[in-house]
Amino acid sequence: MKKETSAPTMKDVAREAGVALGTVSKVVNGLPVGDSYKVRVEDAIRKLNYQVNSYAQGLKANKTYTIALLVPNTIDPFYSSLVYYINIELLKRRYRMLLCTTDYNPQLEQEYIMMAQNNKVDGIIGLTYNPDLTVEENTPFVAIDRSMGPKIPCVACDNFAGGQLAAEKLAALGCKNVAFLRIGSALVNEPNKRKAGFENGCLSLGLSYECKILSDDDPYEEFERFLSEHIHNGKISFDGIFCVTDRLAYQVLNTLHKLHQRVPEDVQLIGFDGIRAFGSLDYRCSTIVQPVPEMAEMCVDLLLRENMMMKPPLVCLPVTYAYGGTTLEATYRTEESHAHRQS
Amino acid sequence: MKKETSAPTMKDVAREAGVALGTVSKVVNGLPVGDSYKVRVEDAIRKLNYQVNSYAQGLKANKTYTIALLVPNTIDPFYSSLVYYINIELLKRRYRMLLCTTDYNPQLEQEYIMMAQNNKVDGIIGLTYNPDLTVEENTPFVAIDRSMGPKIPCVACDNFAGGQLAAEKLAALGCKNVAFLRIGSALVNEPNKRKAGFENGCLSLGLSYECKILSDDDPYEEFERFLSEHIHNGKISFDGIFCVTDRLAYQVLNTLHKLHQRVPEDVQLIGFDGIRAFGSLDYRCSTIVQPVPEMAEMCVDLLLRENMMMKPPLVCLPVTYAYGGTTLEATYRTEESHAHRQS
């Protein structure tokens, strides 16, 4: 007598259908099988409500259909939207995700990589900060936003072009004196590219610009002071500000409100990332949008690509500009440029 | 000769150490084994860099050490912080998470539950909206924020008390005329409890209040109109607003800025959820905080609890109030109450 509790196996289906085990396997995997057999097996599968055990499959194939994703956390909207799109992309291809949040802790990053390898994952996608991470040769790895050497492909958006685009937009919207704001030390090189692109753009467009890099400790206080110092007679001396992330831009926006500066009338503001933290109801900001869905797809694509030779060391995806209320609109822009021409 | 590429197995360790397979298994699982054997096995494990295959373990034990988590998405900060804490809690207990994002799609919710069962998960935690979800009897299930019948435990924060707390705070901070704002149809019952608690609080404290429930379609426009209608001679007729979520509160805050109302001087604002979307740099709002880490721990705890009898149908966790800049501070409050006494 068969246990009532445990789920039916291929053996049960084979017995029910009166066929051999291998035949059931073929039907399940869509391999060619005689029509009468196929029908009998399919009926039996329905009758028993049979479901394949993907872990047994994995054991046989020496694959786990699991990839590990390392991100600092899933709370920052940029990371959590990456998680969202990568997960969807993986599920599409019948892969599972082992989510590891590292809290920017280099040691934890290394530990999770070892843990993932213990779990026999088929690959790892990592948005990591540890400069000397070691990962097993035979475990495919794709890095996000940070180059980890020629053997490990890296997926990033075109940060330099993004900075340049921000400068171009501000210039086109009539700005003359702009500022670049950024937090934190220079450990991570991608934000530096944003700065470089912005500076490059400002130079070639003849914008005067100022760069302010805030300390990690209490940037909140620090940039409020910075902005206050640039306000004379209630009027801010910048007409455009580019923030290295949306997160920073939202904070600057709030501070500008406090300091009674109107956005975008007195000063225009552009962020970077393009994350709609709250969906359609987002507290919005004009921004340079990272193509997160495309980046996610590219990561998974590269990771699961069979041919090791076909893995470029860097894939750089294009950014776009999105209006979000903190810059002057297109219609305004035309008026503005007219006004400028007249003056 | 052994293949170079594939990972070492217990068999390899046994051969290397010159012991039987079962002995290796015992050492790996910490079962008692003679000291000399233990040393030899441990040396061999180190030498070969052996790692157990947890999928083979799972196949044998008929467990997958995987639980599925169903949430609408991982972008909304409330969901993504739930994901964060639940994931950490699961990893602590050596479980993996199968993350399923449903986009509020009832059909997709059902599909993912079936998919999870296909994947032989050991349990499911679901924050779902489908009113008639069917889940296999023998798959443990824990619901978040929604009761799904007596057999399925539900974890939620004390929404009623939260509404009440908001009313008490506003009253203590000197408010007399308050408003409740909420989006969407009444399908989900937890927000209704927030409203009920708030109303209850207002009644017992003698606050006059108004409730506004906005349509799902274009709430953005709708509440801007609602707020405008309550502004006479540049002054808003409410001195306190309670929003059903922080997401809504941030939007209201933005709108109030546009309408030239000062927060918290003209009108105080309290949200619900307590999510720090951007970490320490958060664009902040005073709020009723859901105990997300505790809720996460409780979900995992209930799910993995062996004794089926020990699963209460509802676990209601306490909320707290957190100051976030959109209400008058404690020091201000004293001044305010003095002012009120004097007038």
Added chain:
DNA sequence: ACAATATTATGAAACGTTACATGAAACTAA
């Protein structure tokens, strides 16, 4: 109608574990 060939179902072996029945060795007691 029969042999030769093409087609297709069969079932055992293997994937890496764990559990359990078996048997060998070491110890105790007379």
Added chain:
DNA sequence: TTAGTTTCATGTAACGTTTCATAATATTGT
């Protein structure tokens, strides 16, 4: 010294798949 007992390593079976060599059947040509 020997029988009885305890201790503990051993090795096989089983978990649910897939694969492949084998066997059974159907097809073709003469």
